[in-house]
Amino acid sequence: MIDPIRRKLSQTIDRALEHKQNATRQNLITGRLSKKQLLPLVIDNEPRVFYKNDLESHEFDAVFTLLIDCSASMFNKMDETKKAAILFHEVLKELKIKHNVIGFWEDGFDAKDDEQPNYFHRVITFDESLQAHAGPEILQLEPEEDNRDGYTIRVATEELLARQEKDRFLLVFSDGEPSAFNYSENGIIDTHEAVLEARKQNVDVVGIFLGEGEIKEHEAMLMRNIYGREHMLIPDLEELPDSFSYILKRLLLTTI
Incomplete structure (x- = not known):
């Protein structure tokens, strides 16, 4: 497919x-x-x-990070999300643009006031991303527990800022709703602030919502509240190529 x-x-x-x-x-x-x-x-x-x-x-002076929300709420969307991530990976590899792919989640059972264990499954690293065999590792990602999106975006931003490429892109594949220990009240605000912080440091953050058919109004509003105008709502995988052209056009304009 x-x-x-x-x-x-x-x-x-x-x-x-x-x-x-x-x-x-x-x-x-x-x-x-x-x-x-x-x-x-x-x-x-x-x-x-x-x-x-x-x-x-011309060589693109750009780098991408693909963050995949591996929270339990992604259970019904994980297969489609992995397909979308594989597609992005294959296109970036074809363009010879280095990137990494990371699944993220928080251990909700072990989280407490002074410690919240967060995990990053780095299925594809920057150094591996352009290798011919890279790609199937994305299929290892599975839904796990909670998601502390603001923290994850900050970690990914720091890693991108350490890169030498001029243009840095952070794509966040998510169902839009941060949920973790003592995070439900301010999770949306914290994630929005993390996005703004990244953009102020010239990291281009785009939220990508993969739906299960029709996008509900509250889902669209949630993505808007977190990512502002820089997000994509994709009802199904077949619409991804047209949506991806948005990112391609920006990439062309900023790197040519």
Whole structure:
């Protein structure tokens, strides 16, 4: 099921980028995308917006972290979420963009006032992400217990800030509702503050909600309250390619 969707996304990418070109020419139907002319491509599919030059191929100076909520409330969505994460991983690997994939949860049974054990299952590391065999490890992720999203976002942000890449992206796959020990009252506020803190440090945070069909109003409002305008509501996996184009366009605009 992943392969046809990945191919569709790859075709979108191929229309936008052409690497290792020679001899500068304007208004071609193939070549490297002109930053000033990206918008017409998005709006009206006008193909003659490329140029070529004798420079080396453009490499994305970007890095991604994919955070996967492994709380118990993700039980009915975990299979679709893993498929979505595998799709993102395969596309980023094709673009040669380093990334990591982390499942996160809190041990609700052992949590107490002075200690809340949080776990990070690093199924794909930055160094492994571009290797040909990387990907199946994502299937290891399973629903566990609670989720302290604000803390997790802060940890992931620190790790991204330690990277050398210019553009840093943090994608959070979640059902939107933080829930952990003594966290229910301020979990949404704390997670929202963690998102704002990351963005102030130039980490681009996007919340991704995978639904089970129709998105309910309270689910949409929850994602809005935490992530503001920077979130995606995806009723099912088939709609992911069109939604992913949003992130691709931003990536192109910021890194070309």
